[in-house]
Amino acid sequence: MSTVSKEDFFNRKWTLDYPELGTDPVSTEPYLSEEYFELEKKAVFKSSWLNVGRIEQIPEEGDYFTKEISVCNTSLIIVRDNHRAIKAFHNVCRHRSNQLVWDDKGRCSSFRCKFHGWNYDLSGDLKFVSDKDRFYGLREEKMGLVPAHVDVWNGFIFVNLSEKPEEGLEEYLGELGERLKNFPFEQMETNYCYRAVLDSNWKNAVHAYNELYHLGFVHKETGGTSMVGRENMFGRPIWVGLGKRHQTISVYGNPNHKLTPVEALAAKFGPMFSQGAVGDGSGLNPDGADMWTADVNVLFPNFFIDTFMGSYFTYNFWPLSHDKTLYEYRHYTQKPKSGAHRFTNEFSRIWLRELLLEDMETIERTQRGLNSEVSTEIILGDSEIGVRHHLKVVDNYVNALKI
Secondary structure: OOOOOOHHHHHOOHHHHHHHHHOOOOOOOOOOOOOHHHHHHHHHHHOOEEEEEEEOOOOOOOOOEEEEEEHHHHEEEEEEEEOOOOOEOOOOOOOOOOOOOOOEEEEOEEOOOOOOOEEEEEOOOOEEEOOHHOOOOOOOOOOOOOOOOOOOEOOEEEEOOOOOOOOHHHHHHHHHHHHHOOOOOEEEEEEEEEEEOOOOOOHHHHOOOOOOOOHHHHHOOHHHHOOEEEOOOOOOEEEEEEEOOOEEEEEEEOOOOOOOHHHHHHHHHHHOOOOOOOOOOOOOOOOOOEEEEEEEEEEEOOOEEEEEEOOOEEEEEEEEEEEEEEEEEEEHHHHHHHHHHHHHHHHHEEEEEEHHHHHHHHHHHHHHHHHHOOEEEEOHHHHHHHHHHHHHHHHHHHHHHHH
């Protein structure tokens, strides 16, 4: 149980703990500038470790999925090879650069190019060239698929598209990765997923989810009352941890939230959004707060893992251009043990869908306001410290590229 009083939770000004972030208004340019976006492509996305999936997507040898990463102008094949190792290759045949695999996912013993039949094994080695005698100076041992750096943390698959990463995945994840290393991700399965293309800069989309100030307003008719209340009306975080690049923000759980009859029924049969949970050694609730409901964990640059008792969900925000973003949401729950438990999972799916739709509309309307350039600055409050931190980290990466 936390030794911090309620008054400390709700009156603490987190920005004062991070003076390097400042308190001044921030420019709207990073949300609008095509030039800035071009710098982000190389400085941020081609140098960072990026989450592309989970190991459950490729459980057996020969299982694969493809991942389009438009911001880096590439497509990847993620495959489990004949030694059960997970490999990542650029999805490009070495003959004429045809995209090698056209399916989103599948299982195979080798990859055969549909253009001229060149064939590669699961380790990426070139094994067959049609009409090979008609090529000059062909060195097959040098013509394997081009690999990408890949590593796995807690079942999450990450890639790095730089020629040589400055640090390994474990070092990159740092304190946040260490704190979450014992969370039981492997005990849960995908309950559902949503994908949408948003008319928004990717950072504007990220910044709708790493602040809690909006909860009582955007979600006042849906789920907001479970995370705001009379003693915390404006979604003030109960704990904030900002690192070199990643962040965690702990969400208040309103102990006086009144469940609807259907919500109460669902809560009887499986874990939903529990209040009153304390740290249990699995990385949840870092400050041990009494009124905790969830942790928003932001893995720079574009990946969220929101952890609850008994479930978690993830967001990926993939830039398609400076003003369009592919939004991917996945909800993970414990495998249903009964029909009643399945009902709980289905209720959560519908309940959260409504919140997501509210968020997505707000994101696009915010971008429209930014596009108008009526204002060239954004005023950020203390509860929006996650927005300020993320903008600062992105800018640090961009400025380092300029040097």
